[in-house]
Amino acid sequence: MTLPRAYEDQLVERAKQDADAFGELYDHYFGQIYRFVYSRLHNQEAAEDVTSEVFFKALRAIGRYRPSGHPFSAWLYQISVNAINDHYRSRKPTSSLDGAIAVADPQRSVADRVVDSVEAARVWAAIDDLPPQQRIAMSLKLGEDLKLAQIGEIMGKSEGAIKLLIHRGMIGVRQRLDIAVSVEGKA
Amino acid sequence: MAGRGRSNRRSQNGGGHLPPPWLSGWFDPELKDLFEDEPDLYGTAHRLRSSRPEAQADPQYRQRLRASLMAEAEGSLGRHRLRRWFVPGPGHLAWGGAAAGVALIAATALAVFSGHVQDHQTIMAYSRLTAQHAVSPNDVITVAFNQPMDHQAVVAGLNIKPATQVTTAWQGNSLVITPVHHLAGNTPYTVTIAQPDLRTVLGSVAAAPVEITFGTAPTPPSTPNTTSTPSLNPTTLGQAAAGAGLLVAPDGSVVTTAGLTGTTSSASPAATPGVSPAATPGSPPASTSAPSPAASLLEFPAASGSPIVLGQRATAAAFAPGGGALVFAVADSHGGSQITVARTDGTNPTLLAGSATPVVAIAWSSNARIVYATATGIKSVDVSGATGPAVDLPSGAGALLQLSPNGRYAYLAPAAGTGGTLFDVNSGASRTLSGAVTDVAFTGDSKTVAWIDRSGLTPRLLTEPADQDTQALVSTINPGASLSLVALDYDGTEVAYVLTPASGSAELVVAQLANGSPLAIGPGITTAVFSRHGDALAFLQEVAGGTAVQLASIAGVTQPPVGALPRAAAATLNGFVDAQVSGNSSALRTLSAPEVDVAGQTPSGLTRAYVIDAVLNPAGTVTATVELIVDANATHLTPRVSSETLTLSQPASDGPFIVSAMNVSPLRDQVSGPHVLHVSTAHSNGQYTVQVAFDSDLNPATVQDAITLVTASGASLPAAVSYDPETRTATLLLESAPTGTVMVDVATSLRDINGQHLALPFQGNVAG
Numbered sequence: 034m035t036l037p038r039a040y041e042d043q044l045v046e047r048a049k050q051d052a053d054a055f056g057e058l059y060d061h062y063f064g065q066i067y068r069f070v071y072s073r074l075h076n077q078e079a080a081e082d083v084t085s086e087v088f089f090k091a092l093r094a095i096g097r098y099r100p101s102g103h104p105f106s107a108w109l110y111q112i113s114v115n116a117i118n119d120h121y122r123s124r125k126p127t128s129s130l131d132g133a134i135a136v137a138d139p140q141r142s143v144a145d146r147v148v149d150s151v152e153a154a155r156v157w158a159a160i161d162d163l164p165p166q167q168r169i170a171m172s173l174k175l176g177e178d179l180k181l182a183q184i185g186e187i188m189g190k191s192e193g194a195i196k197l198l199i200h201r202g203m204i205g206v207r208q209r210l211d212i213a214v215s216v217e218g219k220a
Numbered sequence: 221m222a223g224r225g226r227s228n229r230r231s232q233n234g235g236g237h238l239p240p241p242w243l244s245g246w247f248d249p250e251l252k253d254l255f256e257d258e259p260d261l262y263g264t265a266h267r268l269r270s271s272r273p274e275a276q277a278d279p280q281y282r283q284r285l286r287a288s289l290m291a292e293a294e295g296s297l298g299r300h301r302l303r304r305w306f307v308p309g310p311g312h313l314a315w316g317g318a319a320a321g322v323a324l325i326a327a328t329a330l331a332v333f334s335g336h337v338q339d340h341q342t343i344m345a346y347s348r349l350t351a352q353h354a355v356s357p358n359d360v361i362t363v364a365f366n367q368p369m370d371h372q373a374v375v376a377g378l379n380i381k382p383a384t385q386v387t388t389a390w391q392g393n394s395l396v397i398t399p400v401h402h403l404a405g406n407t408p409y410t411v412t413i414a415q416p417d418l419r420t421v422l423g424s425v426a427a428a429p430v431e432i433t434f435g436t437a438p439t440p441p442s443t444p445n446t447t448s449t450p451s452l453n454p455t456t457l458g459q460a461a462a463g464a465g466l467l468v469a470p471d472g473s474v475v476t477t478a479g480l481t482g483t484t485s486s487a488s489p490a491a492t493p494g495v496s497p498a499a500t501p502g503s504p505p506a507s508t509s510a511p512s513p514a515a516s517l518l519e520f521p522a523a524s525g526s527p528i529v530l531g532q533r534a535t536a537a538a539f540a541p542g543g544g545a546l547v548f549a550v551a552d553s554h555g556g557s558q559i560t561v562a563r564t565d566g567t568n569p570t571l572l573a574g575s576a577t578p579v580v581a582i583a584w585s586s587n588a589r590i591v592y593a594t595a596t597g598i599k600s601v602d603v604s605g606a607t608g609p610a611v612d613l614p615s616g617a618g619a620l621l622q623l624s625p626n627g628r629y630a631y632l633a634p635a636a637g638t639g640g641t642l643f644d645v646n647s648g649a650s651r652t653l654s655g656a657v658t659d660v661a662f663t664g665d666s667k668t669v670a671w672i673d674r675s676g677l678t679p680r681l682l683t684e685p686a687d688q689d690t691q692a693l694v695s696t697i698n699p700g701a702s703l704s705l706v707a708l709d710y711d712g713t714e715v716a717y718v719l720t721p722a723s724g725s726a727e728l729v730v731a732q733l734a735n736g737s738p739l740a741i742g743p744g745i746t747t748a749v750f751s752r753h754g755d756a757l758a759f760l761q762e763v764a765g766g767t768a769v770q771l772a773s774i775a776g777v778t779q780p781p782v783g784a785l786p787r788a789a790a791a792t793l794n795g796f797v798d799a800q801v802s803g804n805s806s807a808l809r810t811l812s813a814p815e816v817d818v819a820g821q822t823p824s825g826l827t828r829a830y831v832i833d834a835v836l837n838p839a840g841t842v843t844a845t846v847e848l849i850v851d852a853n854a855t856h857l858t859p860r861v862s863s864e865t866l867t868l869s870q871p872a873s874d875g876p877f878i879v880s881a882m883n884v885s886p887l888r889d890q891v892s893g894p895h896v897l898h899v900s901t902a903h904s905n906g907q908y909t910v911q912v913a914f915d916s917d918l919n920p921a922t923v924q925d926a927i928t929l930v931t932a933s934g935a936s937l938p939a940a941v942s943y944d945p946e947t948r949t950a951t952l953l954l955e956s957a958p959t960g961t962v963m964v965d966v967a968t969s970l971r972d973i974n975g976q977h978l979a980l981p982f983q984g985n986v987a988g
Binding site: 085160178 | 260275285289587
């Protein structure tokens with residue numbers, strides 16, 4: 034998924050004054066960024082809004098970008114993490130009107146909603162209950178297959194700190210899945 | 221139970237009974253190292269990794285975002301810094317898909333001998349239309365070069381097939397080619413610039429020609445002529461207060477921002493129906509006899525029923541693109557506005573934001589975000605109430621008057637002088653609309669803007685893509701008359717405008733935007749808005765003592781496109797041809813008799829088709845001639861066509877028509893010269909007209925002698941022949957309807973404006 038470093042460095046330099054080069058970066062990284070944003074928001078419209086924001090911010094700031102030894106994607110993920118945090122900070126408990134109406138619909142039973150949920154989504158959703166830093170680190174590692182060092186670059190932390198976040202996060206997910214299994218068993 | 225469930229889950233996922241993760245295709249040495257002594261946690265990691273979301277973005281969203289980014293990039297980086305923009309690369313592939321990208325590169329990247337050019341720069345050219353199959357007939361053709369070109373030479377080498385009269389202009393290094401009479405709908409085009417004429421200002425010459433191929437989107441069938449244009453037959457829904465606005469809900473319901481409830485004024489052409497109780501808490505109670513009713517946000521349901529009060533009188537309102545919500549702005553007691561979102565029936569109103577100054581326009585940029593504007597600024601708020609940053613308007617512009625439906629563009633009046641400003645909210649770019657601008661309108665998809673230019677002796681109706689400074693003139697049915705009020709439908713297929721001749725009363729015209737052909741005529745009105753599908757128009761009409769809210773269907777859109785055929789036959793014919801193009805084998809089986817080998821006879825790779833003619837035979841069957849087309853592509857740079865003859869029959873007298881026989885010729889390269897697109901007939905006012913539409917601009921002097929009507933015995937029928945260059949249509953007028961079989965013959969003496977002859981004689985069915 035990563036472009037050859039030398040080529041990517043040239044491309045990024047060109048993109049500072051060349052719309053087409055930026056388009057090439059967009060073509061290469063759009064899928065990754067959208068997937069990451071969606072994995073955090075679970076909502077297509079919100080993911081589209083935030084993904085748009087990420088790339089517009091990147092376009093407007095690319096003139097100030099300086100290579101750090103990490104792939105260009107690390108910078109895009111960094112912008113994404115900030116945009117996702119902004120999104121969560123700015124929203125109220127419901128993120129969209131459609132979502133609000135669906136959740137508030139008293140006609141749907143709890144059983145229906147349980148039936149609607151699929152196992153994969155349930156497992157992955159366990160990450161959502163983690164503290165924000167653990168959540169981001171886990172998503173970048175297991176959702177995007179990034180190296181610990183890259184995650185550290187994105188989050189502004191050392192590799193050791195990222196290891197700690199992922200370790201704690203994994204314990205948290207393990208506990209949450211156990212609780213979910215326990216409830217499921219009782220039902 | 222709980223313990224057993226927990227135990228089972230652990231045994232499946234805890235690590236002990238899992239296959240090694242690397243056998244499942246995933247192995248992360250860092251995590252393996254991190255959880256080396258904790259197999260349960262490594263198993264959890266494996267479980268998370270294997271169930272991670274695999275979200276696929278909507279390709280249209282991806283493409284739209286790319287286009288927006290590129291537009292902003294071009295604006296912010298500046299033209300002088302875009303030399304590499306023309307170098308074809310993977311970025312260009314995204315515009316038309318992989319196959320299209322190959323064609324684009326093959327067609328538009330030109331290597332030249334550098335000769336004496338100092339920097340040995342390669343000549344490159346780019347057109348965004350390349351390999352597109354549904355270009356709007358209103359569009360202009362832009363060819364962008366990466367260096368200054370010899371303008372005269374390049375224009376001299378320009379050729380367009382089918383023959384199309386154009387004007388050319390240069391914007392920097394871009395050649396803008398504007399068709400004088402719009403492009404023909406549903407037609408493959410090839411734009412060529414000859415190699416010897418591709419010269420730079422420094423004298424170097426390209427090694428290969430520019431060859432751009434694209435196809436246009438279909439347009440609705442044209443009506444025969446203005447004398448037989450149907451009149452709108454509106455239904456009065458109710459009354460509105462002065463200054464009311466209109467919108468049409470996705471389900472077809474009509475909403476006015478200032479409806480008057482409970483009135484039975486004699487001023488209204490029809491009595492206002494009763495009003496249902498107010499649905500919105502806090503809204504004014506409904507009344508059936510109030511002498512001075514307060515205006516309210518009022519809905520007239522698509523399904524017949526009483527009007528519904530959705531809220532207080534609004535200064536602006538808009539439905540969410542998904543159709544699930546309505547947002548509206550209501551004036552508060554301090555001179556500002558309050559913005560409320562609600563369900564489309566007005567229930568669950570939620571106050572989202574307040575504005576210290578009146579909100580003049582409101583729009584949805586997505587199903588969750590609202591853009592609203594005051595005269596001096598633009599802001600946004602999402603449905604949870606979170607506000608976005610204010611958008612700075614361009615300095616020196618006048619008051620903001622309008623937002624496009626998606627909130628992307630704003631129209632600002634000129635602070636002084638004549639030209640208003642079209643402002644791109646996303647990129648911050650702005651440009652001046654040409655002329656003395658009034659009556660600005662956007663299409664529902666926000667891609668096209670139209671306005672009236674009053675800078676000349678007679679007003680002109682202009683249109684252009686919202687993201688391009690390339691206006692085109694829309695033909696009106698009375699070019700000398702005064703113009704007012706413009707409305708566009710969702711995708712730029714139709715336009716509505718009001719004509720006021722020097723002597724006579726104002727008249728509403730609904731027309732095809734592409735060629736100006738009128739679809740319907742109505743009374744003079746003050747406000748109009750199309751339904752989502754363009755098959756109805758809601759409008760406000762001033763009547764004695766008040767303003768009537770009216771709704772009319774547009775017959776030209778809902779009528780079958782094949783003349784006087786039974787509606788069931790037209791439906792089958794259109795459905796069958798559409799299914800051939802889309803490759804819908806299930807629909808083809810449904811619409812044809814079992815013995816017809818549709819799959820075996822239909823050419824593969826079709827990109828478009830059009831019904832040339834269709835006649836109802838005395839025996840009740842229908843015979844139709846269809847042109848099947850494969851647009852030019854990367855492997856075949858010439859459009860290919862196949863002629864198809866279909867017979868439709870109706871097994872049961874009240875049942876559907878099916879295709880009972882078909883005959884298809886092999887695909888062949890489309891020959892140069894004009895081609896017949898469509899033959900239609902109309903009978904009104906005692907006169908019988910036959911119209912023959914062409915894809916090329918014709919030499920008018922060759923039309924009269926080349927087109928004749930003949931009977932089955934070969935006898936010619938006397939007919940007056942005229943040619944309308946605006947619609948590329950020849951009209952034959954008979955004093956009475958012919959009897960028996962009649963055909964229209966077009967001889968090869970017919971020539972286009974480039975002198976090319978009709979390649980083969982054409983004979984079309986007029987009457988069975």
